[in-house]
Amino acid sequence: RKEVEQDPGPFNVPEGATVAFNCTYSNSASQSFFWYRQDCRKEPKLLMSVYSSGNEDGRFTAQLNRASQYISLLIRDSKLSDSATYLCVVNGLAGGFKTIFGAGTRLFVKA
C-alpha cells in the first residue's frame, strides 16, 4: 500500500462545478498536511495547509479526518484557471523527517 494515495483522475468538470479530491495516508503519526497545486511542467506551489478543524480559503475548503487518515479538498465554482494537478502532501516525524507526496490528481475544467 502506498503511504499517500490519491485518485489519479483525470477529473473533467464544467466551469462552475464543485469538485472534491480525496487522499488517504498510512502513517498514523503524520503531523502536518498540505495541498499543493502543480501546473504542467512547473514546480508545485502551496495551495493550503490542512487543519483538523477544517479550513477554507475562498473557493477552496480542506478537511482532515485523523481517525480515518483521510484528507479532502473541495473546489467550488470551478474556474478554467483551476486546471492543474493537485498534490496531497503529508509530513511526519516518526523515525525522523518524512515528507510524502501523493502522485497527484489531474483536474481539467472546461468552458
Add this chain to the structure above:
Amino acid sequence: DGGITQSPKYLFRKEGQNVTLSCEQNLNHDAMYWYRQDPGQGLRLIYYSQIVNDFQKGDIAEGYSVSREKKESFPLTVTSAQKNPTAFYLCASSGADGPLSPLHFGNGTRLTVT
C-alpha cells in the same frame, strides 16, 4: 523578493558526464531538499539537509551527491552512476518548524541526458 533560484532551467548532457544543478535560497531557511519528478509520477526525495554541513540520503540517493557548505546553497551533482538521470529536478526549502513546515520550491531544472 525572497525565494529559491534553480539554474539552469534546461540542461543537456551526454551519458557518462557528471553534472551539477544549482540551488540558492534567500529565505533564511535551515532545511533544504532535492526531489526528482518523472512524467506522470509523484516527487521522490533524493537528499535533504536540515543544517549547514549536514545532509541525509532520501529514498533515491544512489548516483547523486550533495554538499551544504553555506546555508543559502545546496547544489546537487548527478553522477555517471545514476542510471536514468533524465528527469525534472526540484529544489525546496522549509522554514522554522522544519519538517512540519510547508515546502517552498524553486522553478526546477529539466535535465536531459542522451
